Amino acid sequence: MNLAPAHPSLRIYNTLSKRKEPFATVQAGKVGIYLCGPTVYDKAHIGHMVGPVIFDCIKRYLTYCGYKVNWVVNITDVDDKLIKKANERGISMLDVAKENVADYNSNLTALGVDQIDHFPRATDCMPEIIGFIECLVERGVAYESEGDVYFDVGKDSDYGKLSNRSIESLQGEGGSTGERKKHPADFALWKSAKPGEPSWESPWGNGRPGWHIECSAMSKKLLGDTFDIHGGGLDLVFPHHENEIAQSECCHNAPMVLYWAHNGLLRAGAAAAKIGGRTEKPGEPAAATGDAVSGKMSRSKGAGGLATLIEKQGGERIRFFLLRTHYRSTVLFNEPAIEEAGIGLESFYRLFKRYTRATGKDFYALKSPTSREASDGLVASATSDPALQSAARCRENFISAMDDDFNTGGAIGELFELLTITNKFVDDHNLEGDGKTNTAAVATFTALLTTLKELANILGIFLHAPASAGGTDDLLTKLMPLVIDLRANARKTKNFAVADKIRDGLAPIGIVLEDRAGGTEWSTNSTSGESGSSDPDASARTGALMQLLIQLRADARAAKDFATGDTIRNRLTEIGITLEDRAGGTEWTNT
RNA sequence: GGCCACGUGGCGGAGUGGUGACGCAGCGGACUGCAAAUCCGCGAACCCCGGUUCAAUUCCGGGCGUGGCCUCCA
Structure with missing residues (x-):
C-alpha cells in the first residue's frame, strides 16, 4: 500500500519484522495508535502501567515531531473473569468493571498519563463487534457451531506470522469447547450465553464476544482498517495479537497495523536492597507489594497494590523509574530501585528551587518550545555561550535517542548532563548571591532550564511541582x-x-x-x-x-x-x- | 521440545568495528564554622569458546546462563 514518506530519522522496532524500521505513516502527518488496555476484572498492578507510560511518551514525542496523534486505549469489560468476579461478589458485571476502571484511571492520572484520546469499552461497541464477526462468517473464515462462532485458522494462510509459529504446533485452548471446533487452534469470536450470564442478541442467538474480537472491532471503528502503531505487553503477542491480526486482515484484506510495538514485562525482583552494592542497608523492610517471589508480575500471582505503591512513592518516581529502561527490556521491579530513581529526581527538584531563589520565578511556569522544528530554529540562532552550546548538544543527543526506537533511558542520561551543566553555570556565576543582578547570566540560566523543560515535557515529567516538597504538615x-x-x-x-x-x-x-x-x-x-x-x-x-x-x-x-x-x-x-x-x-x- | 528476547563496572542502565554515556553507591578535592547542597577529579565492566577483520564488547557461528511466550495475563 502507499504510505506517506518516512520520517527522516525516526525508527521504530516492529515485532512483525523483528527489526527497527523507518517510520512511515498511513496518512501524512497523522498517527493512529491502539494500545491494549486492561481487562477490568480486578485492580491494576504496576505492570499495567508500563504500556500507558511509554505510549504516553511516544505520543508526546510524535506530537513534538509534528504528527497529529490519535491514541486509543481499550477497556475490555466483558469476559469470563468479570462474570466470575461478579457472581462471587453478588454484583453486576458492569459494577465490577466500573470499580476497576475507576482504579485504572486514577493510576493513570497519578503517573501523569494524560494523552489518551479514546477509551472505548467492549460493551459500548456490540454492533461493531457483531458486524465484524458477520463479515468473517460471510468471507468463509469463521463458522457457527452450536451458537458459538469460531475463527477458522486453517483458512488463514498467514496465521502465526506475528508470533512466528505454525498451526500444527498449536495445542489450542482445549477444554469443553474442543469438540465444537474444527481445529484445536480455532478461537471463539462469539460465545453463546449460559443461563444467568450477561448477553447480547446476535444472528447466532444470545451471547457475548470472545476475547480478541473487541480489539479488531474497536480499532477499526476508531482508527480504520489499517493504522500505524499497535502496542501492548510482550505477553499479548500470542494469542491475543496473533488472533487480532488474523481477524482484521481476513476481514479487510489489508494490513491491520504498520508497526507492532510490544513493551517488555516487569519482573518482581527479590527485595534485594542492592542499591549501593555491598553495603546492605540494615533494617530495610521487605518489598511492600505482595510476596517477593521472582517471576513475571501478574494478577494471577497476586501482584497488586499499585494504589498503595503510588501513595507511598509518588507517581512521578514510578514514571521516572519505568522510563529509565528501554521499553522493550524486562524491568526488575522492587521498591529500593524506585527509591533510587527518586534520588535522581530530587536533584532536579533542587535545581528548580535554585532557580526560584535566584530569579523569584517558577520553573514549572516556564514556556518551552513544543515542536522539534521550532526548537531546531532556535538552536540554529543560538549564541556562542558555551553552556548553551553544551545544552544544545544535550538536546540533539536526547532527540537522537528518542529517534532510535524511543530510547528513553538514553534520553534521561542527557537530562542529567543538562542538570550538571546548569548547576555549574549557576555556581560559576554565583546566581544565588551577587550574580543575581547579572541579567545576561540570569537569562542564560532561564534558557538552560527552558531546554530542560522542553525535553522533560517529552517524557512527561516535571510538569507540576511535587506536592511534598517542603512538607505538607x-x-x-x-x-x-x-x-x-x-x-x-x-x-x-x-x-x-x-x-x-x-x-x-x-x-x-x-x-x-x-x-x-x-x-x-x-x-x-x-x-x-x-x-x-x-x-x-x-x-x-x-x-x-x-x-x-x-x-x-x-x-x-x-x-x-x-x-x-x-x-x-x-x-x-x-x-x-x-x-x-x-x-x-x-x-x-x-x- | 518449538519460538522470541537478553547476558556491560559494587548495583541500575545507554551505546559503539578502534579514545568504553548517565545515575546510584564508594574514594579524594573545592566550597562551608561544621554540614547539606553544588562543582571538580578518581577507581571500576562488555558470560565463555571459535571465526571474519589491521582492529570486536560491538559482526557471524557454537556453548553456557537468565527471562518471556507456546493456557489466562500489560
Whole structure:
C-alpha cells in the first residue's frame, strides 16, 4: 500500500519484522495508535502501567515531531473473569468493571498519563463487534457451531506470522469447547450465553464476544482498517495479537497495523536492597507489594497494590523509574530501585528551587518550545555561550535517542548532563548571591532550564511541582521557622555547639537543613510524593521535633539563658502550643 | 521440545568495528564554622569458546546462563 514518506530519522522496532524500521505513516502527518488496555476484572498492578507510560511518551514525542496523534486505549469489560468476579461478589458485571476502571484511571492520572484520546469499552461497541464477526462468517473464515462462532485458522494462510509459529504446533485452548471446533487452534469470536450470564442478541442467538474480537472491532471503528502503531505487553503477542491480526486482515484484506510495538514485562525482583552494592542497608523492610517471589508480575500471582505503591512513592518516581529502561527490556521491579530513581529526581527538584531563589520565578511556569522544528530554529540562532552550546548538544543527543526506537533511558542520561551543566553555570556565576543582578547570566540560566523543560515535557515529567516538597504538615511548617531562627541566633553568637545540636537533632527526625546565601532551607526526606496523600510520618515527626525544642529550652535554662528559653515558649504560644513544666518533664499541647 | 528476547563496572542502565554515556553507591578535592547542597577529579565492566577483520564488547557461528511466550495475563 502507499504510505506517506518516512520520517527522516525516526525508527521504530516492529515485532512483525523483528527489526527497527523507518517510520512511515498511513496518512501524512497523522498517527493512529491502539494500545491494549486492561481487562477490568480486578485492580491494576504496576505492570499495567508500563504500556500507558511509554505510549504516553511516544505520543508526546510524535506530537513534538509534528504528527497529529490519535491514541486509543481499550477497556475490555466483558469476559469470563468479570462474570466470575461478579457472581462471587453478588454484583453486576458492569459494577465490577466500573470499580476497576475507576482504579485504572486514577493510576493513570497519578503517573501523569494524560494523552489518551479514546477509551472505548467492549460493551459500548456490540454492533461493531457483531458486524465484524458477520463479515468473517460471510468471507468463509469463521463458522457457527452450536451458537458459538469460531475463527477458522486453517483458512488463514498467514496465521502465526506475528508470533512466528505454525498451526500444527498449536495445542489450542482445549477444554469443553474442543469438540465444537474444527481445529484445536480455532478461537471463539462469539460465545453463546449460559443461563444467568450477561448477553447480547446476535444472528447466532444470545451471547457475548470472545476475547480478541473487541480489539479488531474497536480499532477499526476508531482508527480504520489499517493504522500505524499497535502496542501492548510482550505477553499479548500470542494469542491475543496473533488472533487480532488474523481477524482484521481476513476481514479487510489489508494490513491491520504498520508497526507492532510490544513493551517488555516487569519482573518482581527479590527485595534485594542492592542499591549501593555491598553495603546492605540494615533494617530495610521487605518489598511492600505482595510476596517477593521472582517471576513475571501478574494478577494471577497476586501482584497488586499499585494504589498503595503510588501513595507511598509518588507517581512521578514510578514514571521516572519505568522510563529509565528501554521499553522493550524486562524491568526488575522492587521498591529500593524506585527509591533510587527518586534520588535522581530530587536533584532536579533542587535545581528548580535554585532557580526560584535566584530569579523569584517558577520553573514549572516556564514556556518551552513544543515542536522539534521550532526548537531546531532556535538552536540554529543560538549564541556562542558555551553552556548553551553544551545544552544544545544535550538536546540533539536526547532527540537522537528518542529517534532510535524511543530510547528513553538514553534520553534521561542527557537530562542529567543538562542538570550538571546548569548547576555549574549557576555556581560559576554565583546566581544565588551577587550574580543575581547579572541579567545576561540570569537569562542564560532561564534558557538552560527552558531546554530542560522542553525535553522533560517529552517524557512527561516535571510538569507540576511535587506536592511534598517542603512538607505538607501544617504544624511542622509553623515550627520550622522557629527552629531555624534559634539556630541562626546560635550561629550568630558563634555558639556552634547549640547550632550543631539543632541540626544533628533534626537528622533522625528526617529533616535536612541547607544553609543558603539567602537563608536556611529545610526539607523532609518523606517518601510521599503525591498531593492528597498525607505524610504518614508527619505526626511522629512533629512529636520528635517538639521533644527537640523542649530539650533545647531545658538546655538554655540550665545555662541560665532565660531569654532563649522564654523565646521558645513565647513563639510556641504564638503557634498555638502550650508548654507545661511538670515534675517529670515538660509536656506540650496543641490548642 | 518449538519460538522470541537478553547476558556491560559494587548495583541500575545507554551505546559503539578502534579514545568504553548517565545515575546510584564508594574514594579524594573545592566550597562551608561544621554540614547539606553544588562543582571538580578518581577507581571500576562488555558470560565463555571459535571465526571474519589491521582492529570486536560491538559482526557471524557454537556453548553456557537468565527471562518471556507456546493456557489466562500489560
